[in-house]
Every structure is written in structure tokens, then in C-alpha cells.
Amino acid sequence: MRALVTFVYLFLYAPIALVVLFSFNAGRNASEFTGFSTMWYGKALSNTFLITALQNSLMIALTSAVLAAVFGTMAAFGMQRLSSRGRAIFDGLFAAAIVVPGVVIGIATLVALVEVFSFLNPALAAIWPADKPPQLGLGYGSIIAAHGLFSLALVTMIVKARIASLGNDIVEASNDLYATPFTTFRQIVLPQILPSVMAGFLLAFTFSFDDFIVAFFVAGPKATLPIYVFASIRRGVTPEINAVATMVLIASLLMILIARVLMRDKTPKVRAGE
Template sequence: MRAFITAVYLFLYAPIALVVLLSFNAGRNASDFTGFSTAWYGKALSNTFLMQALENSLMVAFISAGLAAIYGTMAAMGLERLGKRGRMLFDGLLAAAIVVPGVVIGIATLVALVQLFALLNPIVAALWPTDSPPQFGFGYGSIIAAHGLFSMALVTMIVRARIATLGRDIVEASADLYATPFNTFRLIVLPQIFPAILSGFLLAFTFSFDDFIIAFFVCGSKTTLPIYIFASVRRGVTPEINAIATLVLTASLLLILLSRFLMRDRPSPVPSE
């Protein structure tokens, strides 16, 4: 049993360790280790295409997860007040947003937006007062929209699970003491569901940051980090890619630690029973 478990952990971590090790390779071939060097980190950090891709990924993940945290929390609050049929429909759509394969979400969004843009652009052009009307197209907006979909579903589900554990009596007590609904939310509900919102945000951020397949279809001329890495892997992996991958692995690790820290059970400041 011991040997088997050791083998499983080795299996899980050996490939990751290999990427980290090869990122410190002095030679230019990614798969032969010829000496220790941090030169590739410098190369990676001064590669403008790579840094642009990283910046795009961070921005898209931040905005889509941020919007999702707001809309998802609102939806989780609103669903409580919705009728049974409306709630079932909404639940079905949320589940679909998560289980429909990313590749299908990607192509469906591509197909729909191509049609939508073809419809909207002439209308905008006709109505625009000057000769250079804005054009809708694929780019940051479409990636954020597509990532926002699964992000919102994730946040809604996590926040709802948290709301379900809250005692209703405390909300009622707050109302009895003449707090307005908004103040009850701000002072009573929000502090208790905040860890769930934040961990939903972090989860959505990680998913968006790691997503390749959806962005691949709807990115237009913009490049995200996974798309850049994918293209480089096809040309042959360089130590530069290993260096950036190591940085990304480290960053994800920090994010996980942060979210685990936030999600751990702690006594709530206000007893819920």
C-alpha cells in the first residue's frame, strides 16, 4: 500500500518537477539538461509577445471573475426569492453552463457572435453620426463574455451553498430591529457569505486563466497565455516556455493556498443557530 501511494504521488508530481527543473536549463534545447541557469527567466520576462499574452490572460481572468462574483452573488440571492419553476429553469441553465464541453461553448459562441456582429455592425454604421463607426468584433470582450458564463455559474453555485447554511432567524431578527433590507444584507448577510464569494472568484479566476479551448475560438486576434503556450509547444518547447510555466505554476499554487485559507471552517462572528 505504502509503495503504491508513493508511486501515485511521484506520478502526480514528477512531470511538474520536470518542467520546473528544465526551466533552469542553461542549454537552448528544452529536453537536454546541460547546466543550471536562470537566463530563460530573463528571456521570458523580456519577451514582449509572451508578456502581452500574460497581461491579456490576467486582465480577462480578473474582469470575467470580478463580474461573475457580482452577478453570481446577485443571482444566488435572487434565486431564493424566485418561484419553483423559474428556479428549476435557472438551475438547469447553470448546470448546462458547467457541463457542456468547453469546445462546444467555444464554437457555439463563435457562431452566434459572428451572426450577431454581422447583424449589428451595419445598424450601428447607419446610425453613427460620423464616418468611422465602432465595429463589434472578437477580442477581449468576447473572451470575457464566454469566460463570464462558467464563472458566473461557479460563483452562483458556491454562494448558494453558503446561503443555504445561513440561519434565517438572524435575518428576521435584523428586520425586527428595523434594519432596512439593504442594511441587513450589508451588515448581516454579506460578512457571512463573503468567504464564499471570494473563493468563487478565485476559482473562476483560475479556470479563466487556465482555459485554452474556449478562448481559442473567440479570441479574434488577441492571444492569451494558454494560447501562446499551445502555439509554442507545437513549434517545439523552449526553456523559455518552461520558465513561464513555472511562474504560472507558482502563482496557481499561491492562489490555491489563499482559497483554502479562506474556505477553511472558522467560527462565524455571529452564531447562526
């Protein structure tokens, strides 16, 4: 049994380790390791296409995760105050946002936005006072919208679970001690919720940073890092991709590890004192 489990862990990590190892390969030949070198990292970091894609990805991930963290937390609190029917509608929509395959989310967003733009752009041109009216099109906005959808559902779920685990006792105690609702929120609820909001933010960031398929449909002329990596894989495997892949891996590994530490439930320790 132990041997089998060890084998599965090896299976999970060996391919990743191999990519990391070969990103330090001095030679061009992908099949033999000829010596240690960081030259592929240098090559990758001086590639302007790659740097642009990286900047795009960071910008999109940051924006969509911040929006999702703020709106998702608000929704998690708001949903508690809704009627059970309203809550069921929100639950269903959030679940749909997570379950509907990324391909379909990408397509639906693409189809809807292109249709809206083809209607808005001539209208905008007609009323625009200057010569060159702005052209609305796919790009940052559409990727942020589509990524934000999944991230919003993710944050809402995580924060909602945390709120449910808190219970009303401390809030009622605070109210009984004549705290205003705002003070109760700021001093009692927020500190307890904040770790899960942060965790939600980090997971949302990781999702957006790693997502390929949704962005593939709605990116328009912009390239995110996964789109760039996908395109280079199609062109042919070079050690440069290994270097990029390693950097992407390390970034998301850090994020997910911090998120997991933040999400650890600390309530049992508090309860033990009761």
C-alpha cells in the same frame, strides 16, 4: 497501500516538478540539466508577444471574475426568493453552463457573435456620422462573455451553498432586534458570505487565466497566455516555455490555495458554542 498512495502523489507532482526544474536549466538541451540559470525567465520576460498575451490574460481574467463575483452573488441571493420553478430553470441553466463541453461553448459563442456582427456592422456603418465606423469583432469582449458564463455558474453555486449552510436563525434574530433589511445584510449576512464570494472570484479568475479551448474559438486576433503557450508548444519545445509554464503554475497555485483556505467551513466552531 501507503506505498501506492505515495506513488500516486509522486505521479501527480513529478511532471510539474520536472517542468519547474528544467525552467532553471542553463543549457539549451532539454534532456540534460547542465546547470542552474534564470536566463530563460529573462528571455521570457523580454518577449513582447508573451508580455502582451500575459496582459490580455490578466485583463480578461480580472474582468470576467469581477463580473461573475458580483452578478453570481446577486443571483445566489435572488434565486432564494424565486418560486421553485424559477429556481429550477436557473439551476438547470447554470448546470448546463458547467456541463456543456468548453469546445461547444466556444463554438456556439463564435457562431452567434459572428452572425450578430455581420448584421450589426453594416447597420452601424449606415448610421455612423463620421467616415470610419467602428468595426465590431471578436476580442476581449467575446472572451470575457464566454469565460464569464462558466465563472458566473461557479460563483453562484459556491455562494448558494454557503447561504444554505447559514440558515435563517441569525437573520431572523437581527430582524427581531429591529435591524433594517439593509443593516441585516451588511452587518450579518455579508461578513459570513464574503469568504465564499472571494473564493468564487479566485476560482473564476484561475479558470479564465488557465482556459485554452474556449478562448481558442472566440479570441479572434487577440492572444491569451494559454493560446501563446499552445502556439509555442507547436513550434517546438524550448526551455523558455518551461519558464512561462512555471510562472503560470505558480500564479494559479497561489490562487487556488487562497481560495481553499477561504472556503473552509467555519460553522462547526460556531455551532459548538450553542
